[in-house]
Amino acid sequence: MKTKNYFFALLLLVISFNSLSQGVQQSFCRSVNIYINQFAYTRDSVLVSLGNSCVVTDVNLKIVNVTHTWDSDLRFYLHKGSTGAMLINYVGGSGDNFVNTNLDDSALIPIASGTAPFTGNFRPFQALAPFNGLGTDGYWRLTILDTTSGDFGTLNGWCVQLTYTCPTGGIQTVEIPNTYMLYQNYPNPFNPVTKIRYGLPKNGTVKLTIYDELGKEVAVLADGYREANTYEAVFDATNLPSGVYYYKLEADGFSDTKKMVIVK
Template sequence: MSVFSQPPLRVITYNIMGMKPGTNPSARLTAIIENLKQLQPDIIGIQEINETLNGGGLDNQAKTIAESLSIFFGTTFTFYNAYTHLSWNNQYREYIGIITKHPVVQQGFTQLVQGTFPRKVAWNYINTPLGKIHFFNTHFDYQSTSVRLQQATQAMNFITQKETLLQSVATLFTGDFNDTPGTSPINYILNAGFWDSFAKANPSRSGYTVPSNAPTSKIDFIFYRSTGGLTIDSSTVIMNQPYSAGSFPSDHLGVMTIFSLTPSAVDERENVEKDFTLFQNYPNPFNPVTVIRYQLNVKSFVTVKVFDVFGREVAILSDGNEEPGIKTVNFDATGFSSGVYFYRVQAGTYNETKKLLFVR
């Protein structure tokens, strides 16, 4: 398979300013949707999603965007919301969210230390044409650098936990971070092995995103770190045109980064996938013993480990060289608490994780 058969991954981060009173939210949302149709996104990290208190969620802005894109492109866009607080003088519910057209395998969130308002990191584990990715989206506190640094630390812990449990070709971390390049929260993220995708693609450009009518600061980012050959095709500031009479869709501009796989990564992934297959454990749910089965097509050094939901290793089931063939190992959960666990099989350079459920 040629690298050119792999479609790129178009990722956007955008703070849509919710339903801020006096800003014509309906017209702004229409303009946002029309822009998104032109940009053709695969995944969107959205901040300041609002819905009315008495609308039953039907006017949720992420829902409206996802449904509009689904109709326009003829493919299903799903949305995931994590509620944070009441906004604009308690008139609306506010969420942090993710919209994607690719299958979501798992999703969740973590609560961050509270600053001016409660904050969360939303997470999707997404099966994209480039491989499975972890996608995280957040909105940090806007008043306190020390709070933002705490939030960055908590976010990195959450990200590491998910990366430990579930293999991916890359981790993307988007959001309104309310900090500029060179500040301690941004440096903390970069020092954790992430790249600022816009700065990587445009080393001599500012990438300013606020305020939208005359931007002088960069606080909106798409960070990434890759384990599977993900590379940047381009990264641009978007939503930078008024939709009428000097009115912008939001007080922020957005950022879009287009990712692809390097040719060597495509070849390596195809070769590895031919050499290894991991099957779902059986039975599942189980009590107290289940069988984990995998197939090796080449001799490999294999480790099979089990982790709890916090990413802590609880059992090593195999650790050594194995000949080609279909292999089985038993996991006996006697003495363990009931609940969700994850088993990870690493064979050479390949590793995959699946979920199992122990029920007493």
């Protein structure tokens, strides 16, 4: 029986219980189309599910795209559980939009000194440092408050970028395939949460993207560096309608796509 393409190397690693894995940086993104109404809060969340009691060491927030006339009507907040920070506070005057706005505590230019559409790296109004030390897993929530009448907008995309470490110890099983693998999601059909496993034979940059039936990107479950291993991503489709969707894995020239179905 030929098993070459499906062979897995299983490594048993014994590490001291008080050790931490090397810091890893990963972006967790949402591609959405949420209307920003006047005198109202607009909210969206991304679910992080890394397991292994991983701990945050640094947080950045990226506003991929917010279209809005008169930027200074808006406040932006990030929350994880009971921890929160106001990151943007009435900036930009009558300018329009936020496009690829990276909020980073180490940036040289404060967001208040920028100009619309605020493309580039900026220091947030309040520091992101209070999120350091929190567990990675759970919902990270972006909130936009429009405080004035007369202007409207849309939240189109955003990412929370986490740098984190994971405690290791005891007997840890690492499942490394000898070729790239993308598995069928389970359960399928599903409502509203499913899991997607994928395997990487070597370290490198990986992207796992969800598309609707028309080919529009609706979510990014992984986008960053990964060590060789087998991973499981959690996809929460709470805000999506029933229908056929596709998920695509891209890594080092490899690409594979599979179909899944949301039934509500």
